[in-house]
Amino acid sequence: MEHAKLAEINYLIEEGEFYTLKDVLKELEPAELVEIIQEQEEKEQLIIFRLLPTKLAARTFEYLDFETQEYFINTLNNDKIAAILNEMSPDDRTALLEYLPNRVVKELIAILSETERKVTLELLGYPESSVGRLVTPEYVAIKEDMTVEEVIDHIRAFGRDSETISVLYVVDEKGILTDDIRLREVILAPKGTVVRDLIDHKFVALHAMQDQEEAVEIFRKNDRNALPVLDEEGLLFGIVTIDDMLSVREEEDTEDIQKLGGSEALEEPYLTIPLLEMVKKRAGWLVILLLGEMLTASAMGFFEDEIAKAVVLTLFIPLIISSGGNTGSQATTLIIRAMAIGEVYLSDWWRVMRRELILGLMLGVILGVIGFLRILIWAKFMDSYGPHWLGIAYTVGFSLVGVVLWGSLAGSMLPILLKKLKLDPATSSAPFVATLVDVTGLVIYFSFAFFFLRGTLL
Amino acid sequence: MEHAKLAEINYLIEEGEFYTLKDVLKELEPAELVEIIQEQEEKEQLIIFRLLPTKLAARTFEYLDFETQEYFINTLNNDKIAAILNEMSPDDRTALLEYLPNRVVKELIAILSETERKVTLELLGYPESSVGRLVTPEYVAIKEDMTVEEVIDHIRAFGRDSETISVLYVVDEKGILTDDIRLREVILAPKGTVVRDLIDHKFVALHAMQDQEEAVEIFRKNDRNALPVLDEEGLLFGIVTIDDMLSVREEEDTEDIQKLGGSEALEEPYLTIPLLEMVKKRAGWLVILLLGEMLTASAMGFFEDEIAKAVVLTLFIPLIISSGGNTGSQATTLIIRAMAIGEVYLSDWWRVMRRELILGLMLGVILGVIGFLRILIWAKFMDSYGPHWLGIAYTVGFSLVGVVLWGSLAGSMLPILLKKLKLDPATSSAPFVATLVDVTGLVIYFSFAFFFLRGTLL
Numbered sequence: 001m002e003h004a005k006l007a008e009i010n011y012l013i014e015e016g017e018f019y020t021l022k023d024v025l026k027e028l029e030p031a032e033l034v035e036i037i038q039e040q041e042e043k044e045q046l047i048i049f050r051l052l053p054t055k056l057a058a059r060t061f062e063y064l065d066f067e068t069q070e071y072f073i074n075t076l077n078n079d080k081i082a083a084i085l086n087e088m089s090p091d092d093r094t095a096l097l098e099y100l101p102n103r104v105v106k107e108l109i110a111i112l113s114e115t116e117r118k119v120t121l122e123l124l125g126y127p128e129s130s131v132g133r134l135v136t137p138e139y140v141a142i143k144e145d146m147t148v149e150e151v152i153d154h155i156r157a158f159g160r161d162s163e164t165i166s167v168l169y170v171v172d173e174k175g176i177l178t179d180d181i182r183l184r185e186v187i188l189a190p191k192g193t194v195v196r197d198l199i200d201h202k203f204v205a206l207h208a209m210q211d212q213e214e215a216v217e218i219f220r221k222n223d224r225n226a227l228p229v230l231d232e233e234g235l236l237f238g239i240v241t242i243d244d245m246l247s248v249r250e251e252e253d254t255e256d257i258q259k260l261g262g263s264e265a266l267e268e269p270y271l272t273i274p275l276l277e278m279v280k281k282r283a284g285w286l287v288i289l290l291l292g293e294m295l296t297a298s299a300m301g302f303f304e305d306e307i308a309k310a311v312v313l314t315l316f317i318p319l320i321i322s323s324g325g326n327t328g329s330q331a332t333t334l335i336i337r338a339m340a341i342g343e344v345y346l347s348d349w350w351r352v353m354r355r356e357l358i359l360g361l362m363l364g365v366i367l368g369v370i371g372f373l374r375i376l377i378w379a380k381f382m383d384s385y386g387p388h389w390l391g392i393a394y395t396v397g398f399s400l401v402g403v404v405l406w407g408s409l410a411g412s413m414l415p416i417l418l419k420k421l422k423l424d425p426a427t428s429s430a431p432f433v434a435t436l437v438d439v440t441g442l443v444i445y446f447s448f449a450f451f452f453l454r455g456t457l458l
Numbered sequence: 459m460e461h462a463k464l465a466e467i468n469y470l471i472e473e474g475e476f477y478t479l480k481d482v483l484k485e486l487e488p489a490e491l492v493e494i495i496q497e498q499e500e501k502e503q504l505i506i507f508r509l510l511p512t513k514l515a516a517r518t519f520e521y522l523d524f525e526t527q528e529y530f531i532n533t534l535n536n537d538k539i540a541a542i543l544n545e546m547s548p549d550d551r552t553a554l555l556e557y558l559p560n561r562v563v564k565e566l567i568a569i570l571s572e573t574e575r576k577v578t579l580e581l582l583g584y585p586e587s588s589v590g591r592l593v594t595p596e597y598v599a600i601k602e603d604m605t606v607e608e609v610i611d612h613i614r615a616f617g618r619d620s621e622t623i624s625v626l627y628v629v630d631e632k633g634i635l636t637d638d639i640r641l642r643e644v645i646l647a648p649k650g651t652v653v654r655d656l657i658d659h660k661f662v663a664l665h666a667m668q669d670q671e672e673a674v675e676i677f678r679k680n681d682r683n684a685l686p687v688l689d690e691e692g693l694l695f696g697i698v699t700i701d702d703m704l705s706v707r708e709e710e711d712t713e714d715i716q717k718l719g720g721s722e723a724l725e726e727p728y729l730t731i732p733l734l735e736m737v738k739k740r741a742g743w744l745v746i747l748l749l750g751e752m753l754t755a756s757a758m759g760f761f762e763d764e765i766a767k768a769v770v771l772t773l774f775i776p777l778i779i780s781s782g783g784n785t786g787s788q789a790t791t792l793i794i795r796a797m798a799i800g801e802v803y804l805s806d807w808w809r810v811m812r813r814e815l816i817l818g819l820m821l822g823v824i825l826g827v828i829g830f831l832r833i834l835i836w837a838k839f840m841d842s843y844g845p846h847w848l849g850i851a852y853t854v855g856f857s858l859v860g861v862v863l864w865g866s867l868a869g870s871m872l873p874i875l876l877k878k879l880k881l882d883p884a885t886s887s888a889p890f891v892a893t894l895v896d897v898t899g900l901v902i903y904f905s906f907a908f909f910f911l912r913g914t915l916l
Contacts, residue, residue, distance in 0.1 A: 029660060031679045063679065156646055165642045166624035166683070183641065184623045188614055202487055220704060221489045221521065225624070225683050242700055246678060246707060253711040254795055260718065261791025262784055270796035271809060278813075279820050282788055286862070289784050290825050294832055296776035301842065307769050314765055314772045318754035318896055321776055322783070326720055326747050326892070330740055333719025337712055338728035351729060355736075362737050367748050374752055384759065404744070434784070438776055 009036060013044055022051045030059040037064065046075055058087030066099040067272065073104065082111040090119050091136045091244065097124065098133075131215050132208035134248070135229050135238035141169045144178065144196040148189045155183075167226050169236055170199055177228055177236040179203050205230050208237050212248045217342070219245045256340060259426040260333055262289070292435030296321075299442045306446060310457040312385055313449055316371075316396050317442070323367055324403030324441040328433040331356060331411030336425050339415065349416045353409070360408030364401035372397035391452040395445070398452075402444040407437045467494060471502055480509045488517040495522065504533055516545030524557040525730065531562065540569040548577050549594045549702065555582065556591075589673050590666035592706075593687050593696035599627045602636065602654040606647045613641075625684050627694055628657055635686055635694040637661050663688050666695050670706045675800075677703045714798060717884040718791055720747070750893030754779075757900045764904060768915040770843055771907055774829075774854050775900070781825055782861030782899040786891040789814060789869030794883050797873065807874045811867070818866030822859035830855035849910040853903070856910075860902040865895045 005024075012021040025033065025048060033052070037045050037060070049072060052060060061069060061084050073081055085093060085108060097105045097120065112120060126132025140158065142151050155165055168186065170179045179199040189198055204222045206215050206229045219227065219242055231237040255265035264281040266273055273281075300307070300317075307314055335352065338344040344352060372393050379389035411433045415425035450458060463482075470479040483491065483506060491510070495503050495518070507530060510518060519527060519542050531539055543551060543566060555563045555578065570578060584590025598616065600609050613623055626644065628637045637657040647656055662680045664673050664687045677685065677700055689695040713723035722739040724731055731739075758765070758775075765772055793810065796802040802810060830851050837847035869891045873883035908916060 029662075029680075031662075034679075152645060155642075165645075184613075187610060187623075202485075204487070204489070216704070219701070221492075222487075223701065225700065242683070242704070243677070243681065245704055246674070246700070249704060249707055250711075250799060253708075253715070254799060257711070257715055257718065257791060257795045260715065261795075262788045263792065266792070269801040270792055271802060271806060271813075275813065275816060275820075278817060279824075282817070283821055283824050286781070286784055286788070286821060286825060287828060290777070290781055290828055290858075293777040293780050296780075297773045300773045300776070304769060304773070307772055311762060311766045311769070314775070315755045315758045315762070317772070317775060318758070318779055318900070319748070319751040321780075322751050322754075322892065322896060323744070323748055325780070325783075326744055330720045330744070333715060334721065334724070334728055337715045337719075341708060341712060343727040344729060348729060355729075355733065358733060359736060359740070362733075363741055363744060366737075366741050367744060370745060370748060400748075434780065438780060442776070 005032075006036060006039065009048070013047055018047075018051060021048075025051055026053055026056060030056065030063055033060040034063045037068070042071060046072070050076070050080075054083045055087060058084045062088055062092045066096065069096055070100060070104075073100070073108070078111055081108070082113075085111070086113050086116050089136055090116070090138065091134055093120060094124060094133060098128070126208055129212050130208065131206045131210045131212055131229055131240060132237070134212065134215075134240045134244045135208065136241070139167075139169055139226075139228075139236075139239045140165050141171045141236065142195060144170055144172070144194075144199070146195050148186045148193050148195070148198075149191060151186050151195065167224065167239075169228055169239070170195060171236055175235045177203070177205060177230060177234075180228055203228070206240060208232070213252055215240065216245050216249050216252075256336070256426045259424075260336065260430050262286070262430060264427075289435060292432075293438060295435070295439045296442060299439055303442075303446045306449065306458055310449070310453065312392060312457075313395075313446075316392075316399075317445065319371070320396070320399050320403055320445045321438045321441040323400055324407040324437040325434045327360070327363060327404045327407030328411035328437040329430050331360075331408045332415055332430050332433050335412045335415045339419060339425060346416060346420055349413070352412050352416065356408040356412040357405075360405035361401070363408065364404035367404055368397040368400040371400045388453060388456045391456055394452045395448045399441075399445040399448045402448065403437065403441040406440060406444065407433075410436055410440075463490075464494060464497065467506070471505060476505075476509060479506075483509055484511055484514060488514065488521055491518045492521045495526065500529060504530070508534075508538075512541045513545060516542045520546055520550045524554065527554055528558060528562075531558070531566070536569055539566070540571075543569070544571050544574050547594055548574070548596065549592055551578060552582060552591060556586070584666055587670050588666065589664045589668045589670060589687055589698060590695070592670065592673075592698045592702045593666065594699070597625075597627055597684075597686075597694075597697045598623050599629045599694065600653060602628055602630070602652075602657070604653050606644050606651050606653070606656075607649060609644050609653065625682065625697075627686055627697070628653060629694055633693045635661070635663060635688060635692075638686055661686070664698060666690070671710055673698065674703050674707050674710075714794070714884045717882070718794065718888050720744070720888060722885075747893060750890075751896060753893070753897045754900060757897055761900070761904045764907065764916055768907070768911065770850060770915075771853075771904075774850075774857075775903065777829070778854070778857050778861055778903045779896045779899040781858055782865040782895040782902075783892045785818070785821060785862045785865030786869035786895040787888050789818075789866045790873055790888050790891050793870045793873045797877060797883060804874060804878055807871070810870050810874065814866040814870040815863075818863035819859070821866065822862035825862050826855040826858040829858045846911060846914045849914055852910045853906045857899075857903045857906045860906065861895065861899040864898060864902065865891075868894055868898075 009021065009024065012018075012024065028036070033048070033056070037048055040048065045068065049057060049060070061072070064072075097108065100108070140155055142154060146154065151168065166183050167180050168183060169177060170181060172178055179201050180203045181195070181199055185198055204218065204224070204227060206218060206227050208229050208231050215227075224242070226239045226241045228239050229237045258265050262285045264284060266278070266281055268277070335344060375385060375389060375393040375396055378384045379393070385392050414433055418425045467479065467482065470476075470482065486494070491506070491514070495506055498506065503526065507515060507518070519530070522530075555566065558566070598613055600612060604612065609626065624641050626639050626641060627635060628639060630636055637659050638661045639653070639657055643656055662676065662682070662685060664676065664685050666687050666689050673685075682700070684697045684699045686697050687695045716723050720743045722742060724736070724739055726735070793802060833843060833847060833851040833854055836842045837851070843850050872891055876883045
């Protein structure tokens with residue numbers, strides 16, 4: 001969107017030159033219009049939107065965010081809204097209805113045309129994460145006994161509203177799907193060929209109740225831009241197009257990332273989720289983690305006498321436990337993502353464990369040596385840590401090897417264990433690992449302290 | 459894949475009934491064949507693959523993972539490999555060549571047909587994250603003065619190898635793209651219509667040197683299954699299809715997640731990346747974090763006298779700093795993801811800060827009250843923490859409010875600051891925040907301790 005165009009539009013709105021503005025707007029693409037609208041104040045948004053021809057208004061409306069859509073719905077008159085809703089593609093319309101409060105949804109459904117209403121109500125009956133929610137019923141169905149010319153005439157007559165016609169769906173008299181066929185195969189076939197001779201009754205289909213996450217994987221494995229969706233009775237219910245999979249993938253990754261960060265999935269944009277809702281999503285894990293970390297206070301209470309004798313030991317506690325925590329969350333994150341994208345399966349647990357054993361040891365040695373040298377240098381040149389600095393250096397060095405090794409192991413095995421128990425690994429791994437490794441890190445640290453400092457400091 | 463089919467195939471291999479096996483295999487879909495092949499040992503994989511007709515072999519080959527592809531390339535004879543490589547779609551072939559060692563790539567390029575070789579070499583000239591790498595040159599180009607019947611005949615004659623013909627590309631004599639048009643518009647147009655009358659010279663195009671991440675966004679904004687790609691001179695270079703965007707999105711999210719987990723992006727599957735490579739990717743941040751955490755040892759050294767006087771204070775150090783760290787990484791993760799999917803922009807920093815101030819305070823109060831009660835209960839019923847337990851309870855309670863508030867603020871602002879400085883927020887935020895909040899958490903804790911315990915414990 002060039003600035004010149006935007007400046008021109010702002011000028012026309014200011015001057016009230018709406019006829020000229022209308023001509024300028026109708027030449028623009030929906031994506032450009034969305035950008036322009038989102039730059040404006042509410043009043044100006046409405047002016048622009050009212051001037052658009054219905055079809056263009058509907059296509060632009062589909063790309064606006066839910067907030068702006070809701071604002072328009074609350075402001076425009078019923079006829080305009082009905083026209084736009086009826087023009088919208090069914091899957092985008094369902095997504096909007098999902099977002100709006102129930103009261104508004106009821107009103108909106110009432111103003112839809114009968115066909116569109118039926119479709120929408122049907123679409124709304126499926127669980128939120130099911131394939132049924134992504135379905136668009138606008139596809140082209142053909143019969144086995146049609147010739148390729150008849151198919152093309154059929155598309156010309158009935159295909160105007162189909163979201164995709166690159167694939168055609170062959171159904172029998174009962175509406176049972178018998179095959180799908182690419183339009184290119186029909187076009188590339190010699191004239192006079194009958195559909196029956198082009199098909200092989202092999203097709204991939206989704207089920208309306210299936211999870212969207214599974215659908216993404218099926219799309220990835222099969223090189224299709226759209227897949228047919230069957231209902232409970234095996235009848236062709238509609239199709240799902242691949243562009244919806246891009247959003248599904250993105251939403252799922254967002255949920256996983258938010259869970260890995262230690263909150264529940266927000267399920268709403270960061271800036272618009274109500275504050276109390278956000279507190280609910282974020283406080284839960286923080287409180288559980290706090291309760292878990294209270295175990296560290298108990299663990300340290302157990303070593304209180306030792307600490308009183310050798311206060312210098314406390315200096316390295318944050319360093320030791322955070323190194324364990326960092327290693328643990330690193331390993332957890334890598335394994336959870338590897339499982340999410342199908343690189344690691346439950347049956348690989350032994351390979352993972354072997355790798356993390358070796359890796360944890362190597363990483364631990366690297367960190368341990370650095371920790372050891374740090375204390376050695378400070379002791380030599382700054383005379384910190386008193387006469388028993390060497391024992392302290394050994395304690396810190398070996399503890400680092402221990403917590404890093406333990407962090408890698410615990411961090412990599414816990415998600416696998418949770419998945420085995422049919423729990424969502426993303427939800428709980430990172431926090432559990434952090435607490436587990438913190439508490440055990442203290443035990444590892446004080447054990448090495450006993451070993452190296454018994455009889456001197458302790 | 460039903461077990462019965464798999465069992466049948468295993469039986470046929472064991473019995474050496476290769477003629478029957480061949481008949482069974484040729485009826486299967488590539489996705490099924492991939493599943494079957496990946497269930498087998500290497501020798502059996504080869505047997506199955508050798509029995510497939512060339513076209514089916516090529517389509518199946520495209521879906522195999524790089525390792526298996528490499529194994530087949532090293533094992534099969536040159537004629538078979540050449541046939542398969544020439545049948546593969548150019549973008550999949552480029553991805554494979556990318557993966558293989560240079561020596562093998564040279565040999566393979568040599569056995570390609572001249573046209574395929576030219577295409578592959580061209581594709582390999584673009585940076586790894588550029589749109590050029592996803593391009594397939596198999597599209598249908600048409601001229602403005604063709605009629606719709608001529609277009610359909612043209613597709614029938616030349617379209618057999620095009621990856622998608624749902625969109626056609628209108629070029630002038632010099633090969634400059636003047637518009638794109640959906641096949642459906644051509645088919646739906648009345649007979650005799652000329653292409654010129656169907657187009658409006660408005661189209662969206664990608665550039666070969668453009669970043670793939672930008673391409674995903676452009677696909678999301680424009681409702682297309684394929685977009686044309688222009689080279690440096692504006693000539694039509696090829697097309698990119700939306701199914702490639704699904705992988706791009708997934709790879710980018712994987713990188714972000716791995717970075718948020720505190721390692722570099724692995725860029726290879728977890729189970730196959732060489733161990734030394736993995737150590738390199740993981741050790742870097744762990745070492746930097748360790749060096750950062752050494753500041754906590756310095757900070758605590760500063761309070762050593764206080765600790766010696768009141769050892770009981772050390773018991774709550776892990777709890778305080780980990781609560782700050784958890785809050786910080788929670789806020790960081792939410793903001794980084796919100797920026798990645800375009801929910802939060804740099805210009806929103808003030809709104810984010812206002813939200814996190816309020817949220818941090820609310821979360822801090824929740825955690826502070828719990829921490830306060832924990833000490834109160836232990837002191838009353840278990841007689842821990844000595845006579846000054848109330849001062850300690852206040853110290854812990856207020857410190858939790860402080861570190862949680864500070865964690866939310868620092869965690870949310872740092873990614874925004876990093877992005878403002880044109881650095882990748884995902885790479886460095888989580889580790890930086892953790893260290894920052896740990897060190898400052900100690901200062902906050904001991905400051906409250908001074909305030910509440912001065913004259914009693916301290």
